[in-house]
Amino acid sequence: MLKNKIRLAYCSLIISFINLVLYHFPFFKFASNNLDYNSLDGILTFISVAFLLLILNALIFYIGLFVSRFIGKLLLILFFNINAIALYFINTYGIIIDKTMIGNIINTNIEESTSFMSFGLLIYLILLGVIPSTLIFNIQVSKVKFKKFFSHIVLAFFFVLTFIYINSSSWLWIDKHSKALGGLVMPWSYIVNTSRLYIHKSEENKQQILLPNATILNGEKSIVVLVIGESARSENFSLYGYEKNTNPLLSNMDNVNSYKAKSCSTYTTAGVKCILDHKETSDLYEILPNYLSRNGVDVIWRTTNWGEPKVTFEHYLKRSDLEQLCQGDSCAYDEVLISGLKTQLLLSKKEKMLIVLHTSTSHGPTYYKKYPERFNEFTPVCKNVELGKCTQEELINAYDNTILYTDYILASLIEQLKELDGFSSTMFYVSDHGESLGENNLYMHGIPASIAPKEQLEIPFIVWLSDNAKELRENKRLSQHHVFHSVLDFLAVDSPVYDENMSIFKQ
Numbered sequence: 001m002l003k004n005k006i007r008l009a010y011c012s013l014i015i016s017f018i019n020l021v022l023y024h025f026p027f028f029k030f031a032s033n034n035l036d037y038n039s040l041d042g043i044l045t046f047i048s049v050a051f052l053l054l055i056l057n058a059l060i061f062y063i064g065l066f067v068s069r070f071i072g073k074l075l076l077i078l079f080f081n082i083n084a085i086a087l088y089f090i091n092t093y094g095i096i097i098d099k100t101m102i103g104n105i106i107n108t109n110i111e112e113s114t115s116f117m118s119f120g121l122l123i124y125l126i127l128l129g130v131i132p133s134t135l136i137f138n139i140q141v142s143k144v145k146f147k148k149f150f151s152h153i154v155l156a157f158f159f160v161l162t163f164i165y166i167n168s169s170s171w172l173w174i175d176k177h178s179k180a181l182g183g184l185v186m187p188w189s190y191i192v193n194t195s196r197l198y199i200h201k202s203e204e205n206k207q208q209i210l211l212p213n214a215t216i217l218n219g220e221k222s223i224v225v226l227v228i229g230e231s232a233r234s235e236n237f238s239l240y241g242y243e244k245n246t247n248p249l250l251s252n253m254d255n256v257n258s259y260k261a262k263s264c265s266t267y268t269t270a271g272v273k274c275i276l277d278h279k280e281t282s283d284l285y286e287i288l289p290n291y292l293s294r295n296g297v298d299v300i301w302r303t304t305n306w307g308e309p310k311v312t313f314e315h316y317l318k319r320s321d322l323e324q325l326c327q328g329d330s331c332a333y334d335e336v337l338i339s340g341l342k343t344q345l346l347l348s349k350k351e352k353m354l355i356v357l358h359t360s361t362s363h364g365p366t367y368y369k370k371y372p373e374r375f376n377e378f379t380p381v382c383k384n385v386e387l388g389k390c391t392q393e394e395l396i397n398a399y400d401n402t403i404l405y406t407d408y409i410l411a412s413l414i415e416q417l418k419e420l421d422g423f424s425s426t427m428f429y430v431s432d433h434g435e436s437l438g439e440n441n442l443y444m445h446g447i448p449a450s451i452a453p454k455e456q457l458e459i460p461f462i463v464w465l466s467d468n469a470k471e472l473r474e475n476k477r478l479s480q481h482h483v484f485h486s487v488l489d490f491l492a493v494d495s496p497v498y499d500e501n502m503s504i505f506k507q
Contacts, residue, residue, distance in 0.1 A: 005142040016058035023083040023186040026090045059156050066149050077133040079187040084129035088121050092386050094442035096183030099193040101446045115366040118385045179448050211286045214295040214495035221423045224487050225355045229431030231362040234460040236403050246403040249411035261461035261478045263433040266445045266452045268307035271432030274480040278497045288484050298350040302337045303358035334361045342416045352491045361406050364444045367398035371405035387443045414464050424469040431459040471506040
């Protein structure tokens with residue numbers, strides 16, 4: 001234990017300096033890549049931002065330690081350990097800790113969380129979390145009287161405001177890059193954005209806004225199967241021109257059509273919401289399956305994923321439910337979604353049906369675990385959760401095998417639908433978002449949509465139709481919101497919110 005007590009102001013500055021040095025390399029790397037060091041303004045902006053981080057963090061730590069030495073230390077220890085984990089993921093996967101990423105983290109289940117465990121993460125946690133925490137725990141801080149504390153706070157605020165005013169020219173650059181910078185500042189990136197997320201969630205948890213009542217126009221038997229893909233990017237589908245044959249089955253099937261499409265988000269919760277909403281909105285409107293169920297359509301939801309909106313109908317089956325109805329090795333993978341599906345459809349007593357299958361096939365980092373061994377077509381494959389340690393070939397091969405497996409699942413589903421006599425059937429396959437596979441040193445997904453690379457936004461939108469079911473328009477590029485109106489059109493559901501211009505079918 002450190003025997004000599006340190007003044008509170010000095011202690012706060014020391015801890016702030018440690019925080020700046022240990023956890024802000026990505027922040028300063030981003031700044032150095034986006035500033036012109038050949039100009040005086042660029043150099044002054046870099047110095048100003050670093051100095052402000054140091055002083056503002058020191059000021060906040062000073063206040064916290066003054067209010068309570070014990071609680072203040074505990075919070076700092078907690079922050080330093082979370083900082084170490086956050087830094088690992090930023091350096092390993094190229095992520096930014098914004099509200100979107102916090103949502104991804106909170107919606108991650110135990111199975112996915114454990115897939116990120118690695119020796120590298122343990123090293124980060126020990127060297128950058130546990131060891132600095134030990135220093136903070138043992139440090140002895142001298143007491144300071146309230147008058148002195150208050151005078152320090154006033155002087156610090158005055159100094160910071162003066163410094164900001166003098167360096168006002170830096171604010172244009174900071175404002176331009178605020179999203180990226182804010183997602184790299186420790187510990188405020190995850191503290192502020194967690195607060196923002198829960199404020200947003202409190203709004204979402206309000207009563208859903210019901211859509212106007214709808215009417216089913218005819219008694220013809222119709223089935224729509226909506227398959228929501230996970231982390232599937234169109235770039236790696238041979239249906240979209242990819243050089244490797246990742247769609248050997250779908251490419252040889254009749255009535256299969258593929259369209260260019262773009263996701264509205266780069267994380268599951270928002271991506272799924274967009275697919276099920278009738279328009280682009282942040283409001284909590286009634287989603288497609290809830291709406292159809294309320295208006296007389298038989299709705300079935302089968303899922304191996306998470307991050308889904310609240311459903312209000314009876315037939316919701318998660319992975320554990322589906323595994324009880326399945327036999328064989330394939331039940332451990334997304335084939336479980338289509339096991340026994342035909343039987344379930346034939347038991348329905350309604351003419352109109354919507355089936356939603358929410359997959360998890362292409363979610364990283366353990367791509368190689370998402371498909372049976374027989375689909376290990378492209379080798380060698382990446383088997384390291386620290387994706388940057390794999391070669392580009394290994395990483396892409398593992399991902400491409402998930403697309404090959406998706407091709408098999410969709411083709412098997414179509415074969416089941418073909419066997420349903422007397423039904424007009426269609427299948428939609430639309431991904432929630434795309435995926436980065438090392439391009440620009442980015443991995444997986446979750447970058448804010450406004451600055452996300454195309455790999456995380458460009459998604460497949462694949463449609464299959466049974467013979468003589470409907471005719472398709474000449475659709476060049478679609479959005480996720482086309483799903484809502486196209487499903488209403490196919491099932492002959494008349495609604496005041498229906499927009500015929502958003503249907504992919506000819507009228």
